[in-house]
Amino acid sequence: MKLLAAILAIAILPLTAAAQDDTTIIHAGWLLAVPGDAPAENQSIVIVGERVDRVEDGFIELDGAEIIDLSDHYVLPGLIDSHVHLQGELNPNRRLQSVTYSAADWAIAGVRNARTTLMAGFTTVQDVGGNLEAIVALRDGQRRGDIIGPRMRVAGSSVTPTGGHGDINGFNNDLMHLFASPSACNGPDDCRRAVRELIRARVDLIKITATGGVLSQTAAGTEQQFFDDELASIVESARMMGRYVTAHAHGVTGVNAALEAGVHSIEHGTYLDDQSIRLFRDNGAYLVPTILAGVTVAEIAENSEWMTPEVRQKSMEVGPAMLAMARRAHEGGVQIAFGTDSGVSRHGDNAREFSLLVQAGMTPMEAITSATVIASEHLMMADDIGTIESGKYADIIAVSANPLDDVSVLETVDFVMQGGEVFSN
Structure with missing residues (x-):
């Protein structure tokens, strides 16, 4: 022996x-x-x-x-940001860029922003809206080691109703026909198509615009924009092919309709109510509050002249409401995953969200946990990160x-x- x-x-x-x-x-x-x-x-x-x-x-x-x-x-x-847009950053030329940039241009901009994000301590992100070809290439390039940046989960273009928050708005009709979102859909069958085409393109999750948004160039408000049967078809189609759905939603009608349809998470959630909080808890859904985005658009609306009247009005109404929303959700026991909507705010400033979460009633430990343990669970990566x-x-x-x-x-x-x-x- x-x-x-x-x-x-x-x-x-x-x-x-x-x-x-x-x-x-x-x-x-x-x-x-x-x-x-x-x-x-x-x-x-x-x-x-x-x-x-x-x-x-x-x-x-x-x-x-x-x-x-x-x-x-x-x-x-390493920190986790559950809501970023790596391909761009809000600026006076953003509307022009939307019709002049190619997928290659967006990818090159994404390389710069990805590096900035990693150097700020965010080692993993979830990108929830942008040029599909560019963001998939950016994710794959990081995985191969061709670029420096956080590991990424990507959604590509948002599934949106035609004319909704995720579609092109505010241009000449001929331009809007040329640049309409490939993921715009109408009716349950068409929305199934949009989901399946995104999955064919190898996205990691499905992002929808369940309500109007602040930065879309239209006075369509911030309430529900998908019909209930469309929401149900999107969630069902994604689940059948191994993906979950996260929903951009500000207005309470859209927040609650998306939660009732079974979405995995709500991005923003500005006007959630007591019913919303019950639905979050009953469904085990996550809230990604993006308070920093609200602060940013409110600051820009007050101090710059380049916002259109529709966007300025929504920025001044929605932005200041997001801190109180996060406080209410936290007090109600909602699972909060850290997310900033960077791309609206500046890339690299992601960690400003921590102080805002503390202002909303979280302890520093709770805020850090939201950007590590809880975010890793939200991204379904808890075996590897967090x-x-x-x-x-x-x-x-x-x-x-x-x-x-x-x-x-x-x-x-x-x-x-x-x-x-x-x-x-």
């Missing part, structure tokens, strides 16, 4: 040494490995390849392992002060690792 044990030990040695060649150890002075649980001090995160191998007490060292010293930093999981635990991707950030004392410190991230690779240190 002793001889057998000796032979096995010799056989194992080369494998252990080989593993250490691809091993990195982070010495974390303060570690919030699982947001929602208490943080720990003086921890070692052992990373093998792109995933976390284990977390140990104290500062350990292994022969051949690279050591990253974050002993004077506050370390936590915490620093064995087997998960080594998506790790660090800041210079305690985010549980002042959550705004997350607006300045000192260290970013994604999948075991350091991008900012």
Whole structure:
């Protein structure tokens, strides 16, 4: 038996040494490995390849392992933004860009914004609306390692009623026929077609515009725009092909109709009511409140002249209502997943949403949990991201002060690792 044990030990040695060649150890002075649980001090995160191998007490060292010293930093999981638009950013030329940019132009803009987002500490995002060809190429390019950016789940173009928030609006009729959304649909059968065509193009989820929106160039309000049978057909078609549906919805009629149809989540939710809160809880649906987007459009409406009258009016009405909405949802026990609508706000400023969530009544820990544990569950990626635990991707950030004392410190991230690779240190 002793001889057998000796032979096995010799056989194992080369494998252990080989593993250490691809091993990195982070010495974390303060570690919030699982947001929602208490943080720990003086921890070692052992990373093998792109995933976390284990977390140990104290500062350990292994022969051949690279050591990253974050002993004077506050370390936590990479952040997740559940609502971004990487291909653009709200600006005075946005309407012109919508009819002059090609898919290639949108993809190139997305490369820049993806890098900015990663450097801000957001290692995973869900992109919920944009040029289909461009965003699929951007996602695939990041997965191949061709570009630097967060890992992405993408929806492509929004499924919208013709003339709805996700369709083109406010141009000459000839232009609108040329640039109409390929995912615009009318009636249950046509909406099934729109969903299936998006899935054929390899999107990860289906995004719908269940109500009017703030930035669409039309005075169509912010209430329900799909008929109930259209909503039901969209949700059913997506489920049959392994996708969930998330719904842009401001007005309460659209919020409740989408929840009753079985959507996975509501983006914005500005005018939700008590019935909405019951539906969220009964269905296990998520709210992505995007308070920062509301603050941003309200600021622009007050200080710039380039918004059209329709957009300006909606911006000044809807934007200021979103903070109170988030407070009401939080008090009602709704699952809140962090999301910013960046692209309306500036890319890289995503972490401003944390302070707004705290203003809405969340604790700093709850706000951080919404951007890690809860967001990973919302994106159906909890086996891979959201915490620093064995087997998960080594998506790790660090800041210079305690985010549980002042959550705004997350607006300045000192260290970013994604999948075991350091991008900012």
